[in-house]
Amino acid sequence: MASETHSTRERLIGAAARLFQERGYASTGLNDVLAAARAPKGSLYHHFPDGKEGLAVAAAALASERFLATICKDASDSGDATQMIARFASRLAGWLEQSGFKLGCPVATLTLEQAAVSDRLASTLSAAFSSWQDALAARLKADGISEHRSGELALLALCAIEGALVLARAKRSAAPVMEVAGTLGALFAREA
């Protein structure tokens, strides 16, 4: 043990999170995850007795934390909400372009494929979206916008960015993300 920087469990979750984001749940075989994590099948079922579903829950939780950390970083690095949105959109556009438009939202594909099937996964994903919305709302509130209005605008922004990431993948262009971010940024500037 400790021969690797990450334990087998962590490598499994990390590989699963990346593959589920890129290819989705159903198209990602457990053998793909095992190969990427350099782990045998026995280890997977030792750490995740529930199999693929349990692995997906853990992967979604990891993706949720990482994305939240990114949002919080961009929020604290920015002087206002308009700047935050611009920074965040640029980052997402970079991810899209560098990955050949494979990397969008870390959990959107998982949500659309599995939220209606797995209760555990649905609640993890629901919490993820709420935490992201709350982080955006906190930045808006810090700009002097009312609590209620901050929540409303944060939901609009989150949904618009999520939708723009879907369009971006269909069009293979980051333009929808950048354009939507511009519109949102102008809206925020008018509110503050």
Place this chain on the structure above:
Amino acid sequence: MASETHSTRERLIGAAARLFQERGYASTGLNDVLAAARAPKGSLYHHFPDGKEGLAVAAAALASERFLATICKDASDSGDATQMIARFASRLAGWLEQSGFKLGCPVATLTLEQAAVSDRLASTLSAAFSSWQDALAARLKADGISEHRSGELALLALCAIEGALVLARAKRSAAPVMEVAGTLGALFAREA
């Protein structure tokens, strides 16, 4: 022939469109589609020599047309863009709730799963989103909003609704769709 209201080809496309929307691409087996369309496998490969990918392109085109028709109907039935968004969101909320939160955007799951894989599907999906955006923009322009601003707001609205449909499936609640629509409606009212 004509013994059925729909030809075998049409039944195959219809069944595929419905199943891809509900379960996604990878989770929908061809045998599921064949059973739903009451057709043998030979017919599928007769009408769609490219197999699953060709079927998905046809299903996406059908879904695109139907959704466009829905948007256009709500647009023409409404006095202004604010009313249109409210009507459209109510309709989507109804679909979500009546289906147990299985039916969201007719092509979003397909997009996230396959847009990076299939060029033909990506271009069909890209055209679908553009046609929807154009229909929304036309309604905004009819309210007296400038051409450029109409396009900008239409993109924001489309992306926000798409994203709200993702959140709605994770949360198993139509609330995100209704709330986002409310925010968008108020924004439109301020612009006109």
Place this chain on the structure above:
DNA sequence: CAATATATAGACCGGTCGGTCTATGTGGAG
């Protein structure tokens, strides 16, 4: 009528799926 293209019908194939199983290695507690 015969001839031909269109469409239906489903058995069948190799490959891959998620999951189970038994066996082996390993590190700390007594």
Place this chain on the structure above:
DNA sequence: CTCCACATAGACCGACCGGTCTATATATTG
């Protein structure tokens, strides 16, 4: 040292996958 829980290791299973194949029925056309 023994002992035992933890973890690794991968062979193996039945089910299902998308796709191919041959055979048959049904229109259309000369």
